[in-house]
Amino acid sequence: MPPFDRNFYSIGSVRIERLNIFAQATSLGTYMSHVAPKFKLFNTLTRQKEDLQTITPGKVGMYTCGPTVYDYPHIGNFRAFVFEDLLKRWLQFRGFQVTHVMNLTDVDDKTIKGSQTQAKPLREYTNFFANAFFQDIKVLNIEPATVYPRATDHIPEMVSIIKTLLQKGIAYCGEDGSVYFAVSKFPKYGKLSHISVQELKVGARVSQDEYAKEEAQDFALWKAWTPEDGDVYWETELGKGRPGWHIECSAMSMKYLGETFDIHCGGVDNMFPHHENEIAQSEAATGKTFVNYWMHNEHLLVEGKKMAKRLGNFYTLRDLLSKGLDPLAIRYLLLSTHYRQQFNFTFEGLEAAKSAIERLTNFLRRLKDANGKGGSRKVNELTEKVEGCFGEAMDDDLNVSVALASLFDFVRDVNNLLDANELSREEGTMVSKLISNLDKVLGVIPKPQEEALPAEAQVLIEQREEARKIKDWKTADAARAQLKAMGIAIEDTAQGIRWKRIRA
Numbered sequence: 001m002p003p004f005d006r007n008f009y010s011i012g013s014v015r016i017e018r019l020n021i022f023a024q025a026t027s028l029g030t031y032m033s034h035v036a037p038k039f040k041l042f043n044t045l046t047r048q049k050e051d052l053q054t055i056t057p058g059k060v061g062m063y064t065c066g067p068t069v070y071d072y073p074h075i076g077n078f079r080a081f082v083f084e085d086l087l088k089r090w091l092q093f094r095g096f097q098v099t100h101v102m103n104l105t106d107v108d109d110k111t112i113k114g115s116q117t118q119a120k121p122l123r124e125y126t127n128f129f130a131n132a133f134f135q136d137i138k139v140l141n142i143e144p145a146t147v148y149p150r151a152t153d154h155i156p157e158m159v160s161i162i163k164t165l166l167q168k169g170i171a172y173c174g175e176d177g178s179v180y181f182a183v184s185k186f187p188k189y190g191k192l193s194h195i196s197v198q199e200l201k202v203g204a205r206v207s208q209d210e211y212a213k214e215e216a217q218d219f220a221l222w223k224a225w226t227p228e229d230g231d232v233y234w235e236t237e238l239g240k241g242r243p244g245w246h247i248e249c250s251a252m253s254m255k256y257l258g259e260t261f262d263i264h265c266g267g268v269d270n271m272f273p274h275h276e277n278e279i280a281q282s283e284a285a286t287g288k289t290f291v292n293y294w295m296h297n298e299h300l301l302v303e304g305k306k307m308a309k310r311l312g313n314f315y316t317l318r319d320l321l322s323k324g325l326d327p328l329a330i331r332y333l334l335l336s337t338h339y340r341q342q343f344n345f346t347f348e349g350l351e352a353a354k355s356a357i358e359r360l361t362n363f364l365r366r367l368k369d370a371n372g373k374g375g376s377r378k379v380n381e382l383t384e385k386v387e388g389c390f391g392e393a394m395d396d397d398l399n400v401s402v403a404l405a406s407l408f409d410f411v412r413d414v415n416n417l418l419d420a421n422e423l424s425r426e427e428g429t430m431v432s433k434l435i436s437n438l439d440k441v442l443g444v445i446p447k448p449q450e451e452a453l454p455a456e457a458q459v460l461i462e463q464r465e466e467a468r469k470i471k472d473w474k475t476a477d478a479a480r481a482q483l484k485a486m487g488i489a490i491e492d493t494a495q496g497i498r499w500k501r502i503r504a
């Protein structure tokens with residue numbers, strides 16, 4: 001029996017299947033019968049939950065707005081990236097083959113300014129922060145996208161769309177040599193954000209500082225070179241200049257996913273104007289629907305307040321790691337609130353997240369020691385229940401809090417069976433596999449073999465050993481204290497030195 005029927009999402013009528021979504025986990029000989037589940041997601045376009053119907057059965061094309069690589073991303077950015085990772089993992093768990101495209105914005109005012117301040121070529125400057133971003137997502141156990149296109153590698157694709165818009169009379173050249181999108185020529189403008197062009201005109205006029213445009217609400221597709229841009233420009237058919245931000249995402253998403261694709265995600269702050277403008281450019285150019293489902297995650301607060309450098313509550317991932325905080329606890333915390341709810345990031349919450357992960361790892365450890373008689377119906381019932389509840393919750397627009405609650409109910413109930421020594425070794429293994437399988441979605445359980453000791457910590461441990469050999473206790477204690485500050489505790493055991501991660 002194949003583990004999953006990839007086509008069932010595209011079938012409109014309800015179909016009853018013997019569908020075993022936990023193929024690897026279910027080894028007790030019981031298969032669940034399901035009505036084929038449908039993944040429901042909240043579509044910002046329609047403001048309602050809809051069944052996901054993908055363009056190609058069994059496949060999902062998904063675009064997520066990536067970082068502007070001028071600085072380290074902050075935890076608000078990571079809320080979006082973790083939400084998108086959870087979505088992707090869930091779709092994959094449900095058997096979809098996901099093509100995930102995430103752009104890197106490597107040319108804009110901020111990257112140009114940053115590279116000039118550091119007197120580095122733009123590419124060298126943005127490469128540094130792109131690499132930092134890749135390191136950060138790895139630390140947070142975010143699965144890499146299929147492709148990470150960079151804006152500066154896709155200038156011809158952007159120029160091509162802009163030329164089409166010019167030919168269609170939807171874009172025009174301003175007096176400053178820049179090319180603008182004429183919002184009034186695209187009647188559907190505002191369909192995502194539900195902002196009317198009339199409202200926009202009033203709002204935009206107040207803050208208008210670009211007089212080269214014909215209408216205040218129009219936006220730049222191509223920005224003509226100005227001396228502030230220095231050596232950052234492209235000589236194209238549109239003249240000497242650089243692309244606007246919005247056109248980057250239209251060009252790169254359509255290049256890799258086609259003119260119409262399934263899902264586009266991003267933070268709610270990108271809904272307007274960024275995503276609205278992406279729709280306008282793309283649909284005006286192709287005459288086709290750009291994206292079928294738009295998904296937006298809500299804002300993040302830190303300790304109840306909007307994150308701001310002046311409030312002292314602005315954190316990059318690196319800021320948190322330097323406090324010795326556990327990256328998987330950060331991941332757990334970021335994903336444990338439903339993505340459409342405003343999320344309050346607190347240090348107390350991080351403690352709770354850490355405890356939740358410890359409960360799971362301790363549970364897995366305990367399962368290894370199971371050696372009861374087994375065969376009770378109870379464990380089968382519990383397994384079926386958690387499989388059903390977890391899946392149902394996640395299929396309901398990623399209702400992760402309900403899914404986690406069902407998982408921890410399961411852990412509690414199986415712990416009771418372990419207390420009564422009712423679980424056999426085989427059942428213990430089966431339950432472990434089930435937990436590991438669910439963790440393919442959550443990605444919060446540390447993998448022992450991946451727990452490598454940081455090089456810096458290795459050096460400190462060696463220094464401590466050397467110091468102990470010559471009875472230099474002061475140096476040895478200082479090394480131990482430094483390790484502790486890094487969140488690493490060491491124990492001297494009969495088998496040698498052991499280390500473990502601790503809370504700072």
Ligand SMILES: [Zn+2]
Pocket residue numbers: 064065066249274
């Ligand atoms: Zn974008």
